Amino acid sequence: MTVPELRNYRRDAIVGLLRHRRAHVDPDPASPAFDPVSDRRVAGMRREEVAWAAGISLDYYVKLEQGRMLNPSPSVLRSIMDALQLSDLDRRYLGLLFEDAEPHVVRTTAGDRDRARATLDEVAAHFPAATMRHLLDRDLGITLPDAASRRVLFPGVAEPPGEVSLVEYMFSARYRRYSHRVYVDWRDKAAEVIGLVHMKLATRVASDALTATVQRLLDDPAFRRLWTRYVPYENASGSWRVRLVDSGGSAGDGKGAGTVRDLSFLTVTAPDDPEQSLVIYR
Structure with missing residues (x-):
């Protein structure tokens, strides 16, 4: 192909x-x-x-x-x-x-982004019992604000990263062993992430960096098969089956014990910066 x-x-x-x-x-x-x-x-x-x-x-x-x-x-x-x-x-x-005309894109300042981040941090504080929380930016970059959330996405890793590209997490050789382990219905989650990127490209808010990442991943036939279905995605809530690895378990080699839970998620978008949102898994 x-x-x-x-x-x-x-x-x-x-x-x-x-x-x-x-x-x-x-x-x-x-x-x-x-x-x-x-x-x-x-x-x-x-x-x-x-x-x-x-x-x-x-x-x-x-x-x-x-x-x-x-x-x-x-x-x-x-x-x-x-x-x-x-x-x-x-x-x-x-x-x-x-659409031939350029879509209307909200232009935000550094101050807008800072206010949006402060708002989302305040909202996140109201969900102390959440299983996982992460901030999602315009390029689908994830910021994991607490250790518990980092352990969910990177089970068994001694020092998990606090920031990661969602696209890279799902598809890159470096991270996909974790996403395959964590998301029980990985293919459906992968289709969701690709659908989010399709909407970024259709609304023309995708950055050069995100576009370059996708172009590189298109060399992978498995990624390309999902991509060329052209199915957009824009849900603000739903649920995913997530495997939570026990403390001390190592999911990196696929042998760590874990419990599968059906986690509902809710997406909150900041009014000052619509391209920045908080995703809460409960």
């Missing part, structure tokens, strides 16, 4: 999303474009069926799905979204990808 170049992100994401969602929608047997006799060599809907359901020509839809047209009218785009039965988040994501 060709390694995507992030400088072509908008075009590649539009193509990838349309193809992926089309393959996961069952065709409508009542559609005049549906042919129950011929050999269906593709999963889900055929291009002809999407075009008919959206009320556009096949040639027009093919150009869109091949990334040769990036300016459909709002009504046409809504019709395609309806035909593909896209979720609300998929609709927002696809709309951002087709």
Whole structure:
């Protein structure tokens, strides 16, 4: 598989999303474009069926799905979204990808960021019994403010880091042995992290550093397979099954004893800096 170049992100994401969602929608047997006799060599809907359901020509839809047209009218785009039965988040994501104008990005000062951090620290203090707390910045960098939280993500490590890139933690050779151990449903968590990055790129707030990290990881076929599904993510709450390793256990070699707990999480965003948030696991 060709390694995507992030400088072509908008075009590649539009193509990838349309193809992926089309393959996961069952065709409508009542559609005049549906042919129950011929050999269906593709999963889900055929291009002809999407075009008919959206009320556009096949040639027009093919150009869109091949990334040769990036300016459909709002009504046409809504019709395609309806035909593909896209979720609300998929609709927002696809709309951002087709948007020519630069999205409005809140510009923050150092003072804004300091006030946001102070606010989030104050909120965190109201959850002393939390299993884990971490601050998340615009580049998905994690700051672990206490020793207990660091031990959760880095079990068995004598001096765990207080800061780490969430993307690196999940996928890099240096850290993924820990994330595989800690997150029981690692693949789902990995898809969430990739979905967060997709939204950063679609809203064009991803920094050069985050973009460079992703470009490097795209050389890994496993990362690339998840990436090219183009599934965005933006949940502020939910739950994950997390393995908590007993004190003194060594998860680094996969042999440490541990207890699996279903931890709910809540994300709090600072009003002074919307790109900075606190995630609390309980």
